[in-house]
Amino acid sequence: xxLTRSDFxxxxxxxxxxxAYQIEGSSYGGAGSTHWDTFAKGPGNVVRAEDxxxxxxxxxxxxxxxxxxxxxxxxxxRFSTSWARVLPEGRGRVNQExxxxxxxxxxxxxxxxxxxxxxxxxWEMPSALADxxxxxxxxxxxxxxxxxxxxxxxxxxxxxxxxxxxxxxxVAYLSHFLGxxxxxxxxxxxxxxxxxxxxxxxxRTMTRLRDLGMQNCGIVLNFEATEAASDSAADAHAAATQxxxxxxWFIEAITKxxxxxxxxxxxxxxxxxxWQDDMAEISQxxxxxxxxxxxxxxxxxDDAATWPSTKPVIGPLEKTQMGWEIYPEGLRWTLTRLSRDxxxxxxxxxxxxxxAWPDAVGEEDTVRIDFIDRHIEAMHDAISxxxxxxxxxxxxxxxxxxxxxxxxxxxxxxxxxxxxxDRTPKASYxxxxxxxxxxKNDT
Ligand code: FCB
Numbered sequence: 001x002x003l004t005r006s007d008f009x010x011x012x013x014x015x016x017x018x019x020a021y022q023i024e025g026s027s028y029g030g031a032g033s034t035h036w037d038t039f040a041k042g043p044g045n046v047v048r049a050e051d052x053x054x055x056x057x058x059x060x061x062x063x064x065x066x067x068x069x070x071x072x073x074x075x076x077x078r079f080s081t082s083w084a085r086v087l088p089e090g091r092g093r094v095n096q097e098x099x100x101x102x103x104x105x106x107x108x109x110x111x112x113x114x115x116x117x118x119x120x121x122x123w124e125m126p127s128a129l130a131d132x133x134x135x136x137x138x139x140x141x142x143x144x145x146x147x148x149x150x151x152x153x154x155x156x157x158x159x160x161x162x163x164x165x166x167x168x169x170x171v172a173y174l175s176h177f178l179g180x181x182x183x184x185x186x187x188x189x190x191x192x193x194x195x196x197x198x199x200x201x202x203x204r205t206m207t208r209l210r211d212l213g214m215q216n217c218g219i220v221l222n223f224e225a226t227e228a229a230s231d232s233a234a235d236a237h238a239a240a241t242q243x244x245x246x247x248x249w250f251i252e253a254i255t256k257x258x259x260x261x262x263x264x265x266x267x268x269x270x271x272x273x274x275w276q277d278d279m280a281e282i283s284q285x286x287x288x289x290x291x292x293x294x295x296x297x298x299x300x301x302d303d304a305a306t307w308p309s310t311k312p313v314i315g316p317l318e319k320t321q322m323g324w325e326i327y328p329e330g331l332r333w334t335l336t337r338l339s340r341d342x343x344x345x346x347x348x349x350x351x352x353x354x355x356a357w358p359d360a361v362g363e364e365d366t367v368r369i370d371f372i373d374r375h376i377e378a379m380h381d382a383i384s385x386x387x388x389x390x391x392x393x394x395x396x397x398x399x400x401x402x403x404x405x406x407x408x409x410x411x412x413x414x415x416x417x418x419x420x421x422d423r424t425p426k427a428s429y430x431x432x433x434x435x436x437x438x439x440k441n442d443t
């Protein structure tokens with residue numbers, strides 16, 4: 001790789017990310033059912049109807065996985081704690097075995113010199129709360145804050161940072177309007193409610209974390225470089241609408257207490273009553289922003305379609321196994337825009353960036369190495385342009401359960417054989433390890 005640790009500011013953190021449902025194995029350790037366990041059983045929702053019951057069996061292999069992070073010379077590990085592992089019915093009864101697991105995980109990170117970056121909600125809504133409407137129910141804000149309190153009282157003294165939500169857009173829009181993820185709704189009223197309640201839950205959880213004396217609290221949002229597919233005014237309008245619903249809705253609510261007019265044009269009539277009253281709590285200060293970035297999105301107008309009357313256009317750039325264009329410039333653009341328009345000097349972390357490829361053991365992994373190299377360069381450029389970027393987490397440590405795509409899409413630095421569950425570091429693991437090896441003057 002062209003750049004190494006020495007090219008980054010002192011203290012810049014390199015790590016890898018995972019999420020509970022994608023690696024742990026939801027059938028182990030007394031975890032409750034979540035909406036992903038049941039969504040996976042719906043016809044056509046997930047490739048081969050695969051679910052996270054076993055996943056990477058990280059629940060039983062946690063120590064070996066943490067060893068792999070440490071052996072790569074990582075500084076930090078981003079993981080999520082599963083709500084349903086902590087509270088199997090989402091509220092009430094606590095699963096002590098689940099708390100013990102996260103206790104061991106955090107101690108295991110610290111013992112290996114890895115800073116634990118926790119995410120509270122990476123998509124597995126407990127089924128008992130899904131029964132009550134999940135993200136469409138305004139009470140979700142208090143349910144989530146209560147869960148945050150239970151887990152924080154156990155591990156909050158040792159985690160380095162806490163993110164409330166992972167990718168609010170996916171939680172709300174992708175899952176309640178496009179129907180691609182659990183709970184698989186395609187309903188504008190449900191979507192508008194989820195779009196607001198996910199922010200409300202973030203705000204309510206921030207309040208609770210502050211009450212518990214927690215610092216280093218923030219949120220992880222996903223951004224795409226949204227561009228019009230042509231110079232036409234209609235496509236420019238389509239891109240602006242998409243930018244508003246995807247990139248601006250959440251960060252504007254959190255940093256300014258407002259929603260973009262282009263998005264309210266569709267969601268406004270379906271919003272929960274008195275949503276304006278929640279905006280002050282939603283826009284309370286955060287300590288960091290996590291940015292997940294994968295690709296760009298070319299958008300065209302689709303007049304035949306209902307609001308937002310947009311359609312994606314397949315671009316000309318080289319694509320990953322997901323069919324996503326490789327576009328590192330978009331990461332630099334996203335980071336500088338966020339700093340300029342929204343977060344100023346607030347610490348920012350790239351909490352996810354990576355790519356899927358149909359890897360087999362022993363391959364050269366050149367596309368992924370080049371992908372990482374170019375995105376690290378984009379981050380370096382953003383820092384030169386004044387962005388207070390403090391760390392980068394590759395998605396993902398392991399090949400894992402890629403949601404609606406099942407186990408087919410391989411994002412890992414480490415290959416997982418899903419029959420034997422054997423782990424084999426890929427060439428990209430070794431390349432990143434060399435690039436982030438300690439600076440000469442640090443050793
Ligand atoms: C992000 C998710 C993560 C993973 C990657 C590929 O949207 O946060 O869980 O699925 O995409």
